[in-house]
Amino acid sequence: MSVSFSLWAEPEKQVDLPTSLTYYAEDYPPSVFYEGEVLRGISVRMLRAIWQELGIKAQPIKVVPWARGYKEIISKPSTVLFAMSKTPQRAEKFKWVGPIYSVDYILIAKKGKILKAKQLSELHSHSVAVIRHDATEQIVLDAHFTEEQIVETNNMYQALAMFKAKRVELMAISRAGLRKAINRKMLQVDDFDEVFLLDTVEDYFAFSKDVPDVVINAFQRAFDKHKRLNLALIDEFKL
Missing domain, CATH: 3.40.190.10 (Periplasmic binding protein-like II)
Incomplete structure (x- = not known):
């Protein structure tokens, strides 16, 4: 699904960057889980806050077994998988936004x-x-x-x-x-x-390596603007 939004790469220089991201997550509470047919969890809440901050319409989140989500992010471009623990073995394989929680x-x-x-x-x-x-x-x-x-x-x-x-x-x-x-x-x-x-370890939103740094930086800035929400959710979910 194509998503087009404006990012600020430098002060007073606006970049209109079209991108296409596919979002995958595992049903692993309290990061991501269903209540009835509603998808909830600390990672879901933070991602929706980032979308809102960046003016991105709500996107589909594909909930799949972890092994499939991991296969997708290492083999396909423009892919996001969450929440992923940032271990030393994974650090250079992906780009990261977070941390969401420890x-x-x-x-x-x-x-x-x-x-x-x-x-x-x-x-x-x-x-x-x-x-x-x-x-x-x-x-x-x-x-x-x-x-x-x-x-x-x-x-x-x-x-x-x-x-x-x-x-x-x-x-x-x-x-x-x-x-x-x-x-x-x-x-x-x-x-x-x-x-x-x-x-x-700390859990993050992991992005495939092809995603431009300007996108990663925009997501990270949006995440950082919602630190207070993040801390409240960490307390709510007892993390």
């Missing part, structure tokens, strides 16, 4: 089955569910789990189902996503123990 990635185990670990090496003998091409997969690989121990899933809901069915011993998940799963009664507090904090 994410604690943790390992959980079935209640009473695995003691909380002081060293990550204590958990290396256990299988762990991750989301394919998600930050959890890279973080777990970086934590020296072997590929044989890592069970890839398409989304958080599939990973939770495998965890609840005891098909894996551990699951890598964000604390915020875990809280939302509990609120949705997809998991009970008595079902699990948190056994290790893997990493803390």
Whole structure:
């Protein structure tokens, strides 16, 4: 879908820049999620605020499994995927607007089955569910789990189902996503123990590398103008 809007590249020099962006997101609360048929979440709210600031009409957001969204942004131009954790391995692959919020990635185990670990090496003998091409997969690989121990899933809901069915011993998940799963009664507090904090990273809007810097800068300035809203949403969603 073509979007045309005016950007300020330099003081008193207006640039009319036509561009075409396709937006992808994963259903991963509280970043993006449905309430009935309405798409909500902190990332959705911030993106709509940016559009409004830039005078862009509301655009379609394609909600897809993370692996598909990731494939789209690395293979197709003019693509936006959110919210993406900005890990060192990804930093040079995309352009970034944000950060939207910080994410604690943790390992959980079935209640009473695995003691909380002081060293990550204590958990290396256990299988762990991750989301394919998600930050959890890279973080777990970086934590020296072997590929044989890592069970890839398409989304958080599939990973939770495998965890609840005891098909894996551990699951890598964000604390915020875990809280939302509990609120949705997809998991009970008595079902699990948190056994290790893997990493803390920041989540952003990721843009494919071909998107012009003038667009990235305009989106970032619009984001920065809504810092107060961003902080309020971080508080609202308990991030």
